[in-house]
Amino acid sequence: MASPTEQFEIRHFSDPFFYIGGSPITFTNSAMFMVLTVAVIAGFLLLATSSRSIVPGRWQNAGELLYEFVADTLRQSAGKDGLVFFPLVFSLFTFILVANLLGLLPYSFTVTSHIIVTAALSLLVILTVIGYGVAKNGVKFLNVFVPSGVPGWLLPLIVAIEVVSFFSRPVSLSVRLFANLLAGHIALKIFAGFVAALLAGGVAAVLSPLPLVFTVAIVALEVLVAVLQAYVFAVLTSLYLHDALHPGH
Amino acid sequence: MAEAVKTGAEVAHEVGFPPFNAETFASQLFWLALTFAFLYWFVSKIALPRIGSVIDERRQRIDTNLAEAAGLKAKAEEALAAYETGLASAKVNARAIAEETRARLAGESEARRKVLEQELSSRIADAEKAIADTKTQALGHVGEIASDAASAIVERLLGSAPTAVDVDKAVKSALDR
Numbered sequence: 225m226a227s228p229t230e231q232f233e234i235r236h237f238s239d240p241f242f243y244i245g246g247s248p249i250t251f252t253n254s255a256m257f258m259v260l261t262v263a264v265i266a267g268f269l270l271l272a273t274s275s276r277s278i279v280p281g282r283w284q285n286a287g288e289l290l291y292e293f294v295a296d297t298l299r300q301s302a303g304k305d306g307l308v309f310f311p312l313v314f315s316l317f318t319f320i321l322v323a324n325l326l327g328l329l330p331y332s333f334t335v336t337s338h339i340i341v342t343a344a345l346s347l348l349v350i351l352t353v354i355g356y357g358v359a360k361n362g363v364k365f366l367n368v369f370v371p372s373g374v375p376g377w378l379l380p381l382i383v384a385i386e387v388v389s390f391f392s393r394p395v396s397l398s399v400r401l402f403a404n405l406l407a408g409h410i411a412l413k414i415f416a417g418f419v420a421a422l423l424a425g426g427v428a429a430v431l432s433p434l435p436l437v438f439t440v441a442i443v444a445l446e447v448l449v450a451v452l453q454a455y456v457f458a459v460l461t462s463l464y465l466h467d468a469l470h471p472g473h
Numbered sequence: 474m475a476e477a478v479k480t481g482a483e484v485a486h487e488v489g490f491p492p493f494n495a496e497t498f499a500s501q502l503f504w505l506a507l508t509f510a511f512l513y514w515f516v517s518k519i520a521l522p523r524i525g526s527v528i529d530e531r532r533q534r535i536d537t538n539l540a541e542a543a544g545l546k547a548k549a550e551e552a553l554a555a556y557e558t559g560l561a562s563a564k565v566n567a568r569a570i571a572e573e574t575r576a577r578l579a580g581e582s583e584a585r586r587k588v589l590e591q592e593l594s595s596r597i598a599d600a601e602k603a604i605a606d607t608k609t610q611a612l613g614h615v616g617e618i619a620s621d622a623a624s625a626i627v628e629r630l631l632g633s634a635p636t637a638v639d640v641d642k643a644v645k646s647a648l649d650r
Contacts, residue, residue: 229490229491232490232491232492233491234491234494234497234500234501244499244503245499247497247498247499247500248496248499249499249500249503250500251504252497252500252501252504254497254500254501254504255500255501255504255508258504258505258507258508258509259504259508261508262508262509262511262512262515265512265515265516266512266515266520269515269516269519269520269524270520273519273520273523273524273527276523276526276527277527278527278530278531278534280527284527287520287524288524288527288528291521291524291525291528292528310521311513311516311521312513314516314521315509315512315513315516315517318512318516319509319512335505337492338492338497338501339492339493340492340497340498340501340502341501341505344502344505344506345505345509348509402492406492
């Protein structure tokens with residue numbers, strides 16, 4: 225029986241092209257699925273925008289639905305001026321969504337099950353928030369840490385809490401996505417492993433449908449999680465971007 | 474199979490938990506940066522402007538069509554109002570014409586009636602006059618007839634005719650009584 229964590233291994237498909245900080249840069253299964261993810265998104269969007277007619281066809285309708293969905297999410301969370309971040313939120317949502325869903329295919333690799341990937345994406349969000357917030361609001365951006373309407377004597381405590389919560393955002397953002405995907409795939413692998421183990425176990429084979437049913441149920445759950453986590457990431461990104469646009473709550 | 478399991482476990486043991494294997498971080502970050510940068514470029518420069526322009530165009534088309542429809546509706550209502558005022562004025566005109574005609578006809582018949590009445594009354598007067606004339610004429614002859622009759626009666630009674638003067642005198646006195 226293969227280890228449940230084997231599916232997360234990075235496999236090198238090439239010799240190192242070059243080294244960054246002593247680490248080899250190779251084409252890996254992870255890289256392949258990142259490329260595949262972007263190819264799927266780009267292919268879908270090209271298909272959706274090929275005709276660009278007033279009365280949309282199927283693909284165009286799907287593309288417009290996706291567009292409106294992400295735009296509405298961003299508008300509700302970050303306000304109307306939040307639409308300057310539309311390409312970023314759209315890219316993040318589609319990238320995570322497609323990477324999650326591709327990861328559910330048998331024998332595939334889940335890009336988002338690696339903490340370094342989710343951490344990089346959430347750092348991108350937080351750095352965008354800080355960079356844009358400071359560039360747009362200057363020193364006033366520090367109002368993010370000072371909620372209005374708090375009595376003076378309570379302020380130091382509140383500010384401390386706000387600072388901690390602000391800087392724990394990228395951690396929670398990345399760990400939430402990573403842990404959800406990782407746990408789901410491990411659970412899938414373990415239950416599927418039970419099926420194989422029971423089948424090989426003689427009389428115990430009669431029990432094998434049980435974990436199989438569980439596996440099917442978990443696959444359904446994982447599809448839900450894959451979509452939900454992409455949505456959660458997009459919503460939280462929009463909420464954090466709201467701070468960059470309107471510091472001081 | 475057993476061998477593959479062993480090697481898999483060995484690899485896992487060797488590198489530990491794969492997501493925490495720092496050796497692969499640089500490579501993953503490199504490819505993530507590459508692919509995500511391309512995705513961002515593609516989304517922001519090509520896909521979203523295309524979809525956005527289509528949606529905008531459709532919204533504009535719908536708006537202009539709605540505005541056009543509203544304009545046409547207003548025009549139709551205007552035409553309806555014009556038609557209704559036209560109809561109302563035509564009704565008023567028709568009523569006035571009918572009234573006028575009735576009044577004219579009534580006047581005409583009244584005048585004709587008057588003329589007729591006058592004519593009739595003048596004819597009646599003529600006739601009355603003729604009757605009166607005839608009557609006086611007849612009455613004038615009464616004396617003569619009476620005189621003739623009286624002289625004839627006297628002649629039969631007395632055998633001789635009285636003089637005309639005496640008869641006339643007697644008739645006159647009898648008539649005057």
